Amino acid sequence: MTNPTPARLHRRHLATVAGAACLMVAGNFVFFGITILLPELATALGAELSQVMLYPSLQALAGVFAMSLLAPRLYRAIGVRAAIVAGAIWMVATLALSGVVDNLPLLYLAGFASGITYGLVTTMAASLLINTWFEERRGTMMGAVFAIAGFGGIAAGLVMPAVVEGWGHQVGFFVLAAVLALLVILPGIFIIRSSPGDVGLLPFGASTEGQLTAAGGVPLPRVIPGVPAGRAFRSAHFLALAAAIVGFGIANSIQQHFPALFVERGVTLAVAGTLMSLMALTTVFTNIAIGTINDRRGTLTAVLIALAAQAAALLTFAAASGFLPLAAGTVAFAIGMSFSSVLLPITVMQLFGPRDYAAILGPAMSTLPAGMAIGAPLWGAVASSSGSYALPLLISAGVSACSALLVAWAIRTAPAFR
Template sequence: MATRIPEPAPTSRRPRVHPAWWVAGAAFVALLAAAGFRGAPGALMVPLHEEFGWSMSIMSLAVSINLVLYGLVAPFAAALMDRFGMRQVVSSALFLVALGAGGSVVMTASWQLLVFWGLLIGTGTGAMALVFAATVANRWFVNRRGLVMGVLTAGAATGQLVILPPVAAMAEGIGWRPASLVIGATALAAVPLVWLVIRDYPEDRGVRPYGADPSSYVGPARAAGGALKRATEGLAYATRQRAFWALAIAFAICGATTNGLIGIHFIPSAHDHGMSATTAAGLLAAVGIFDIAGTIASGWLTDKFDPRKLLVAYYAFRGVSLLMLPWLLSDQVHPSMILFIAVYGLDWVATVPPTVALCQRIFGDRGTIVFGWVFASHQIGAAVAAFGAGMVRDVFGTYTYAWWGGAAICAIAAVLSISVTATRRRLPAQPISTQTPDPEARAEAR
């Protein structure tokens, strides 16, 4: 039941820093730590191939399972956070990531790769994913919501790229097993911070969301019903609207052209051109650095401009970059490659804040769970691209056709994004609840 938050007593001492910022900071660290393994397969595939003789196809299949679970678990994770709390779900997710990364050091057969890389780590990262970021932003912030979503998204994306250079260096120097243990230890290290700092709602700290109007803010209606029921009801509601399909397909293309292609296959492709794995990993880490600026800027822009137009620009730049990539790869780093890294980094997950904003505008209180399903399509696209690019490499002996295919589907994503019918006015921001959007918003969304 919704409750109005009383005005604090005149003598109460307000914190200098709103607790929302501490929660956002802890969420950033948790997302950074959990993302470590998501970029690691690109650096570990070559050492595993050399030690066990496993093909790129089987290793790509393990990564594909990881990516699919990372997406499909997301909408259920959003509902579980409503039901049981963010701390419990996120802490459990970090333990699963650590177990999968640490357990992988005892692998002796390729099917075990599917269990550790695919099942355990995929479920663990999926239980957090970007729905965790969206939940924090929607519950704890009214003002600066787009900016916060951009920062948290940067944490999730940058973690998987920044960790690549040390992982690649360890894999080449002392072996891939110590690198896997470091990733597992990083995930475990974030658990105490999550448990001490994160709370489910601002009311748990005796405050309102950051930027909430004291005269009109009403506390959220708490979730009721099982997580499975709420997640499936959210999907059933969303699939009846064309805007959902446009967003989902475009976001699937986003996943295919980031995590699926560049995230997994850039290092093996650069290796084919004579570049060392450590150097290629350093380039991907630079993508992560540019991504921080690009995603935060995208969050700021989302607060001010039409999210659909932003998405069109992002997909267009990405498509042109992929089209040129086969001519840019070589055994040495050169200025044109640096330009590619900068453009792709600024664009890496800049698509997330506009997509979250459109889900919130169109689907109202169900926006976070609906975004969970949209994000699931992102990971399905990534999984298909990860496996498909591995097959292309095995069949043709080159990744060129995979890069060109990615460029072509980026054009499709741009068209789909501008076709989304958004609401004509900005709906009041509300935390997640079991209430449905008002009739006007429902009509406009159709």
């Protein structure tokens, strides 16, 4: 009896990785670019920065509902590729609109509108593509995609300040729209395909044993294994995963306080900025490393390493004083961030299978911004009332540990559930 023959790596598989990386580079460029534009935008509108900060908040709020309700239906109705192109066209238009508005209500409307398709054409689409095109090396490929994504943030930090200083926030928004068109719409048309079956291929590493073929040897659709979405949403496994993601988001949101936290721990604001740049650079390597660990040692091991690193980083920050301890904590925190980028989509696939993957992934991913929306103001309030960030850091470390236990239980019991 011969062993099943796994599908080989084809240039189309690698093209999909390149296309997914383009989506994530664009997403990071837009995310960091908007952050850089906001102070100039507030000045131009004669508004307080806190008022303009509602723009990204409304983007995130729209994303929660869109990833839960819109994205799975849109992917199913027209396919991932068409959804990426259509969603990017919508976002290009709304970013351009953001550059010409002259009052806060219109700005808020443009922000909410752009957030409807932001996650749909970036993080969620990239995750879905990699998990659809790869059965082997998912972690490695996901890690590579999110590692490359870091260069979008680096590019925004280098380009956008000069754009804003030289031409103002209006041109800045047009640049963001142009980058989105270049890195999302064009790859969506010319590179990305929704599934390997669209071009007569199988996912890389998929077994060809028992595969039926049509004339010319083209594989016919197979029965897709996995848990129906309705059953998944009613399960304790989805509840545990959602609670773990919310907990991770609550703990991870402490990063929005890093400048003040680092200054409190004995460095200048300029050094705090250096530490945050170190974190962004470190994620380029840690995403690849965690993805490789996932493929070689399993998802459970990779998840425990990531969440343990986040907890260790938070405890280090609570006890640290000075640059070197803070730098060590920053590197560990970057390892922890790979849970949401690299491991979350893989964990959803492992728990529930490919059958209704897109329908389950959207609601699961939408719980992350919900957790961060809870955590950011919570840690600010606790720090203000307690007089330092020590208590928020200790609580966040405990929340990270609880998230690790929940995901570990879900993964260990998943085979019996499926």
